[in-house]
Structure formats: C-alpha cells, structure tokens
Amino acid sequence: xxxxxxxxxxxxxxxxxxxxxxxxxxxxxxxxxxxxxxxxxxxxxxxxxxxxxxxxxxxxxxxxxxxxxxxxxxxxxxxxxxxxxxxxxxxxxxxxxxxxxxxxxxxxxxxxxxxxxxxxxxxxxxxxxxxxxxxxxxxxxxxxxxxxxxxxxxxxxxxxxxxxxxxxxxxxxxxxxxxxxxxxxxxxxxxxxxxxxxxxxxxxxxxxxxxxxxxxxxxxxxxxxxxxxxxxxxxxxxxxxxxxxxxxxxxxxxxxxxxx
Amino acid sequence: xxxxxxxxxxxxxxxxxxxxxxxxxxxxxxxxxxxxxxxxxxxxxxxxxxxxxxxxxxxxxxxxxxxxxxxxxxxxxxxxxxxxxxxxxxxxxxxxxxxxxxxxxxxxxxxxxxxxxxxxxxxxxxxxxxxxxxxxxxxxxxxxxxxxxxxxxxxxxxxxxxxxxxxxxxxxxxxxxxxxxxxxxxxxxxxxxxxxxxxxxxxxxxxxxxxxxxxxxxxxxxxxxxxxxxxxxxxxxxxxxxxxxxxxxxxxxxxxxxxxxxxxxxxxxxxxxxxxxxxxxxxxxxxxxxxxxxxxxxxxxxxxxxxxxxxxxxxxxxxxxxxxxxxxxxxxxxxxxxxxxxxxxxxxxxxxxxxxxxxxxxxxxxxxxxxxxxxxx
Ligand SMILES: Nc1ncnc2c1ncn2[C@@H]1O[C@H](COP(=O)(O)OP(=O)(O)OP(=O)(O)O)[C@@H](O)[C@H]1O
Ligand SMILES: [Mg+2]
Numbered sequence: 316x317x318x319x320x321x322x323x324x325x326x327x328x329x330x331x332x333x334x335x336x337x338x339x340x341x342x343x344x345x346x347x348x349x350x351x352x353x354x355x356x357x358x359x360x361x362x363x364x365x366x367x368x369x370x371x372x373x374x375x376x377x378x379x380x381x382x383x384x385x386x387x388x389x390x391x392x393x394x395x396x397x398x399x400x401x402x403x404x405x406x407x408x409x410x411x412x413x414x415x416x417x418x419x420x421x422x423x424x425x426x427x428x429x430x431x432x433x434x435x436x437x438x439x440x441x442x443x444x445x446x447x448x449x450x451x452x453x454x455x456x457x458x459x460x461x462x463x464x465x466x467x468x469x470x471x472x473x474x475x476x477x478x479x480x481x482x483x484x485x486x487x488x489x490x491x492x493x494x495x496x497x498x499x500x501x502x503x504x505x506x507x508x509x510x511x512x513x514x515x516x517x518x519x520x521x522x523x524x525x526x527x528x529x530x531x532x533x534x535x536x537x538x539x540x541x542x543x544x545x546x547x548x549x550x551x552x553x554x555x556x557x558x559x560x561x562x563x564x565x566x567x568x569x570x571x572x573x574x575x
Numbered sequence: 576x577x578x579x580x581x582x583x584x585x586x587x588x589x590x591x592x593x594x595x596x597x598x599x600x601x602x603x604x605x606x607x608x609x610x611x612x613x614x615x616x617x618x619x620x621x622x623x624x625x626x627x628x629x630x631x632x633x634x635x636x637x638x639x640x641x642x643x644x645x646x647x648x649x650x651x652x653x654x655x656x657x658x659x660x661x662x663x664x665x666x667x668x669x670x671x672x673x674x675x676x677x678x679x680x681x682x683x684x685x686x687x688x689x690x691x692x693x694x695x696x697x698x699x700x701x702x703x704x705x706x707x708x709x710x711x712x713x714x715x716x717x718x719x720x721x722x723x724x725x726x727x728x729x730x731x732x733x734x735x736x737x738x739x740x741x742x743x744x745x746x747x748x749x750x751x752x753x754x755x756x757x758x759x760x761x762x763x764x765x766x767x768x769x770x771x772x773x774x775x776x777x778x779x780x781x782x783x784x785x786x787x788x789x790x791x792x793x794x795x796x797x798x799x800x801x802x803x804x805x806x807x808x809x810x811x812x813x814x815x816x817x818x819x820x821x822x823x824x825x826x827x828x829x830x831x832x833x834x835x836x837x838x839x840x841x842x843x844x845x846x847x848x849x850x851x852x853x854x855x856x857x858x859x860x861x862x863x864x865x866x867x868x869x870x871x872x873x874x875x876x877x878x879x880x881x882x883x884x885x886x887x888x889x890x891x892x893x894x895x896x897x898x899x900x901x902x903x904x905x906x907x908x909x910x911x912x913x914x915x916x917x918x919x920x921x922x923x924x925x926x927x928x929x930x931x932x933x934x935x936x937x938x939x940x941x942x943x944x945x946x947x948x949x950x951x952x
Contacts, residue, residue: 415918416917416918417917417918417920433605434602438641441644442602442637445637445640445641445644445673448673448676449669449672449673452676453673454680459917460917461816461916461917500675503672507665507669507672510668511664511665511668
C-alpha cells in the first residue's frame, strides 16, 4: 500500500504546546508527532483537555505557548489566509455532532462540497448519499438532525467531516453513543479511509476496544500533572508502561502493575 | 497533478468487456460519466462479463467511488457477471462498507404532493390547533399564577431577580430615548395646530394626557415586546432544542412555574414602573418644546400639566401597562415553548413572539379605549 513508503513522514508536529483558558492552564509542554497516514489517538480521563487539544490543532483556539506544525509549516505563525487554506484540508467531527440544525443531512454533507468544489448539483447529491451510506445512513438524506437519534447525529457529523476527502480527519469521540456493532463498523471505516485514501486520522477517544483496534500511536494526557505522561502505541503502553496511571487506564483499572 | 481521468474499453472476446481506468480519478478534477459503459453494454454481441483494468490508475478518491456506485446501480437489473478483482482493493472495501447497512426505504419522507384544497384545509386545522394550544397555555399560566399566590409555586427567586433586572433597569436607556422623542413629537404636532389659535399653552394638556393615558404604556409595551419578548422566546426556544425543558419535566418540575411564571411576574412588576417612567420622560420632551419653542415658562407648563392630568388617567395607564406586561411575557414564552428543534425554528419563534405580542397589545388597547369611553373614565 502507498502508505508504507511514506510511513515516517511527519504530518503534524506539536511542539512545547501550552493550552490555557485565560490564566487557567489546562495542559503544558505537549510535544508529539503524528506521521502521515497514521491513526493517532488522544486519550486521557474526562476533562483533561483532549477536546481542547483538538481545538488547538484545527485552528479554533490559539496556543498560550508553543507551536503546531503541519509538514514544515507553523500553523499559528501563518497569516489568516494561509491558515484557512490549511484548514480546508481538515475534516472535523465535533464531540456534540454540531450538525446545522436547519439543514437536512444531505444538505449538511453537501455544504462543504458546494463551497469548495465545482461539482454539479447532481454529483453533489451523489457524493452526499455515498458519504451517508458509508456511515450507515443510506436513505436518511432528507431527515433533519432533530429527527434522528444521537448516535445517528454522530455518524452524520462523520459523513460531513469526510465530505471533501480531507488529508487529515479529526474525530472527537466518534464512537460515543454508538452500539458495539456500529462502533465496530466505524473503526473499520476509519482504517479504510486511512488505507485507501491515505488520510491521517487523529481520534479523541476513551473506548479501549477501539483504541486497540485502530491506533498506530497515541498520547496520554494527565489532568493532575497537567501534561502528557506517555506517548506510543497503546498496546505497547499497556504491556510495557511503567506509569501506573497509564496502565490503569488501559486495563480499565482491572489490573495493577506487577510491582505494585 | 497526474493526467485527467480516462475511460476506455476493450473486448478481448465476444462475451467479455474490459473497462480500463487510467489517470487521476478525483472529485475535484471531474470524472467521466458511467453512461459510456452503459452504451458499451448495449453494443453487440451482448456482454456477459465485465472486468476492470486499473494498472494505469493514478490517485483516486470519492470520484472513483461515485463512478463505481453508479455503475453498480446500472448493473443491478442486467444479466452480467461483474468481476471486481481488478479494482483497487480499498475502493472495493469502501463500496462494501457503504452497502453494509441497507438503505432505509420506509422512512415516510417521499415527496408528497398536496392539492391546494388540502393545503388550505391543513392551514385551517393548524390555526384551530394553535388557538387551542394558546388557550391551554393561558390556562396553565393562570394555574401557575394561582400556585404562586398560594405560595406553592416552585421557581428560583434568584432567577426572578435576574429577569427583573434584565427587563427593568436595563431597559431604562431605550425607554428614555423613545418616550422622550414621542413626547417631543406630540408637542411638535400639537404646537403647529394650537399656535394658529394662540392656544399653545394647551400643548401641555395634550402631551400630558396623551402620554399618561396612551403613549407611555403603549411605547413601553412595544419596546418590551421587541426587547424582552423576543429574548424570552429565544431563551425558551434554545432550551427546547437542548432538551432542557424535557429535563425539567422528567424531574417533575413544571416549566410553567419554573420558567414562565418568573418571566410573567417580572413583567407584571416592571411594566407599570416603566410606564410611569415613560410618562414622565415623555412630558419632559413636551416641556422642552414648550419652553424652548413656544415661549411658555417652566412654571406655567408645569401648572398646566398638573391641572390637566388627573389620577384616573395615570391609574388607567398603569393598569394597561400591567396587562401589556402579561401579554408580552405570555406571547414570548408561548412561542418559545412551541419552538421547533433547530436554530432557524428558534429564530421563527422570536419573530412570531414579537408579532403576537404587538398584535395583542394593540387589540387590547382598542378594547380599553372603548370600555373606558363607555364607563367614562
Ligand atoms: N470555554 C472554556 N472556558 C474555560 N475552561 C474551559 C472551557 N472549555 C473547557 N474548559 C476546561 O478545560 C478542561 C478541558 O476541557 P475539554 O473539553 O478539553 O476536556 P476533554 O478532555 O475533552 O473531556 P471529555 O472527555 O469529557 O470530553 C476542563 O477542565 C474544562 O473545565
Ligand atoms: Mg471532549
């Protein structure tokens, strides 16, 4: 597969990032690299700043300190126009779905296509229903977000994130609210998007099953020390990490370190 | 970027068609229409088996998937054998994934055509239902008010205080501006006519009585309808969207008592005060014209006003304004609670809250005018 040749090319580099709301520091000194074509997981307990980290990476919140690089380019040092050009290559699924409530699902998926491609209305409709079919929502084109379930809203948000075949997909808790089978299909879809379209995928999640199924690499944020305490493949971390917090998280608190 | 998407065909033997895809198949660059393949299928001799050759296929994305999906639909009602082996592995898997969950057909979302008569009938039924809903809402609000008077209503005092501040003190600047200007305008209009008879001193009577009986209450009510009524509708509408109202209901807390009652109380309390304030500021506007333009002294104008306006007039204005307050609060809350679950529905709710409130204010004011005329107040 084409992905392997470029496996080690850094796509996103986060360097000495400090995130804060006003004076309230959420996390400090975050440094990690997401390689091209990788599925990268941001994990950690609730409220530790995962969504906030994602907001820094997609350009919604300015870092208090440090930088985010896409390839060689410093995202936050670039001017607004450059930043928007880079943002066009992102697809984002927000934690709460964030579908536009006054548009149907098809219109939600179609909006980015209408804005940024020259496709004919017919083709846009085709693409929108393909994307909806990919997330298991074939036939729901004409529904409004308030007429479908929470998990379905999540999947529709995913379809919208994929609309422009982005280079980088950011998913904030994609499988929250899904039944195990849909969650499994979603994992397959994420891997498939990575393998066939070569997308880089950054996922915020704490579903262990899906972490182990899809992750190539991960970062673990700790709310107490306010910084990252582990980076690496989650399976390796589970089996080899010395840190009791990481180990507890990855084993659902069921086993303790041999030494403890 | 690599070359354009290309589509070509090959017939190695009578029964097989090879579809060759080459170049870059991306949505952004445009992809060929699958109708060429359909045409090829029609040709003689009939094709029994289709294979794909993608050796020269460059980059691809959704564009290729769309093409293949349209092809699949075309094959569905034909006796051809499709060998997808030649396709990129990922494309085949993505297509399978898209087909993994069958399309939902019985969603009841088909394009239904309604005749004109049916549409009119539908509108009438909706109008009747919404009147019934309004009456029920007024009834429930009355019950909530009853519960409050018996001291049994569950609402948060702090919220009531906040709303009182929001629709009382914070409305003062705009009420000042508008009623000052209304007083000024009344005085101007009156002055032009009265000066012809040398009766300009009666400008004080005109402004005083008009402000106190009509304009003070009316202007305050219309300002509050646009300002506070719309805000109530937007607040309650957003709460409906976020299921906050459902959350209250499941806790056994009546949204009527918890949300509507404090808003109604706040306006019942604040509207008369705003009305009195508007009366005063309006008369100040008249005073400015009288003293500045008509050579009436301050004392003359003051005495004339005091002589013209009696307590009955003031009381009438104050009572009206309390009633208007109830109308503004009820229409804001009613439209908010009826709101649909989308951002634009909240916008519609706010708009229709203002319209409803203003219509009711004017109608009620007309009723007051007739009744007070009959009973001679
Ligand atoms: N707008 C804001 N202003 C101030 N603090 C905020 C704001 N948004 C989030 N926070 C704080 O930032 C911290 C991290 O929030 P964030 O939403 O990133 O958590 P999270 O890791 O995504 O949690 P979860 O897994 O529950 O989604 C929280 O402690 C929260 O209180
Ligand atoms: Mg979050």
